Amino acid sequence: MSKFDWSTLRALAMSGIVATVASVAVLPPQVAMAQSAVVRGLPDFTDLVDQVGPSVVNIRTREKASDRSANGMDEEMLEFFRRFGVPIPNMPRPQRPQRPQQDEEAQPRGVGSGFILTTDGFVMTNAHVIDGADEVIVTLTDKREFKARVVGADKRTDVAVVKIEATGLPAVKVGDVSRLKVGEWVMAIGSPFGLENSVTAGIVSAKARDTGDYLPFIQTDVAINPGNSGGPLINMRGEVVGINSQIYSRSGGFMGLSFAIPMDDAIRVSAPLRTSGRVTRGRIGVQIGNVSKDVAETIGLGKAQGAMVTGVESGSPADKAGVEAGDIITRFDGKPIEKVADLPRLVGNTKPGTKSSITVFRRGSARDLSITIAEIEPDKPAAKAVEREEKPKASSIGQQLGLSVLELTEAQKKELKLKGGVAVATATDAAARAGLREGDVILSVANTEISGLKDFEAVVSKADKSKPLSVLYRRGEWAQYAVIRPLR
DSSP states (O other): OOOOOHHHHHHHHHHTHHHHHHHHHTOOHHHHHHHHHHHHOOOOOHHHHHHHGGGEEEEEEEEEGGGSOTTOSOHHHHHHHHHTTOOOOOOOOOOOOOOOTTOOOEEEEEEEEEEEOSTTSEEEEOHHHHTTOSEEEEEOTTSOEEEEEEEEEETTTTEEEEEOSOOSOOOOEEOOGGGOOTTOEEEEEEOGGGOTTEEEEEEEEEEEEESSSSOEEEEEOOOOOTTOTTOEEEETTSEEEEEEEEEOOSSSSOOSOEEEEEHHHHHHHHHHHHHHSSOOOEEOOEEEEOOOHHHHHHTTOOSSOSEEEEEEOTTSHHHHHTOOTTOEEEEETTEEOOSTTHHHHHHHTSOTTOEEEEEEEETTEEEEEEEEOEEOOOOOOOOOOOOOSSOOOOBOGGGGGTEEEEEOOHHHHHHHTOSOOEEEEEEOHHHHHTTOOTTOEEEEETTEEOOSHHHHHHHHHHSOTTSOEEEEEEETTEEEEEEEOOOO
């Protein structure tokens, strides 16, 4: 090591160079971190736009002039207001030239976005973008236009596939949604308000948002507006991870919350659309609801989980399997049901005819049931409410709970397809606060099945009136729990 030259140091100090070097050498940690952040910088989306942009298309729809909206507002904007529950502004109707009655020429209806799924012309978009259209026009970034054929649309997931007659098209790369992380940068390309090839960017705000029965949405803060619907959500690797579908808004415009259909779900839906034009889903024939913390604790379930069966359709797979109103479905084919939305997704994605297993929690214990999945069908109308043919004497045993109940007649049991239970004649005080009312049918109390008036009186008379009491009751066609709490 060479000897330090003090004369050189003095010369540098006089020139101010040493002071500069020293100030750099002893930077505070906060400044050093800030400089590190500056070095990292913000993402540059230019390469992604060049890479994915050619795969994004503009979609215009047309309909017959006689079917056009009468209020004069742009149909895409009307669809936007209808879809997200925003009141339609009271705007004056623009004056338009009168057209001959017989003129059925297709007129512009709305605008949306989409992206090329395959090189041979399959294009993915939202179902609501093409819903009700007589013509669908797809425009590529090179300005070529094609009249598209609607292959299939699924309104439950808002996914649609259309086909244009072209080959050698620039298809998107589909990303792995499971790798997507909250806080990750993402980008959208679409046609907001008809402005083609508009690019917006932001981050993933949350995953698995429950805004629908069949889809756990990706939430972002990417600016999405009418016309962006059906466009791709793109990660920093240039892969499509979602389809921009919904926003939350009180004003009619973007307010910082947008939602995209996860691409893995969209691909799963698009496969049957491309082969058969429709999606088949499984069903078991139950009406379900949430399990509250209070209910879970009072019936011995422990934590709030699963899907509570509030009604069982007569003759359905669930009915044949022995599922009862008041059951808590905690597992389906071995997969846990953490929240109520998990069950319709798992059942819906199961092929009709499949033999599956479900685990239900009933009156304090779990049991496994075998069930054969049926194909989903339109909901049946609700059954008639309880109609009392006679007025038997009401029991007063439940008065401390605010309940007065009646024995069900055989005709009522047959009408409601029930083996037992008691009808609520009056509900006051604690029972009324719990939500019970006249005409409800009590099926169980404190996890004990009620076959008639004697059972009800026996269970209630033994119950600790100082503790909450769980009551399973039926109102109309559906059953639910109530927790009757004594006054403190």
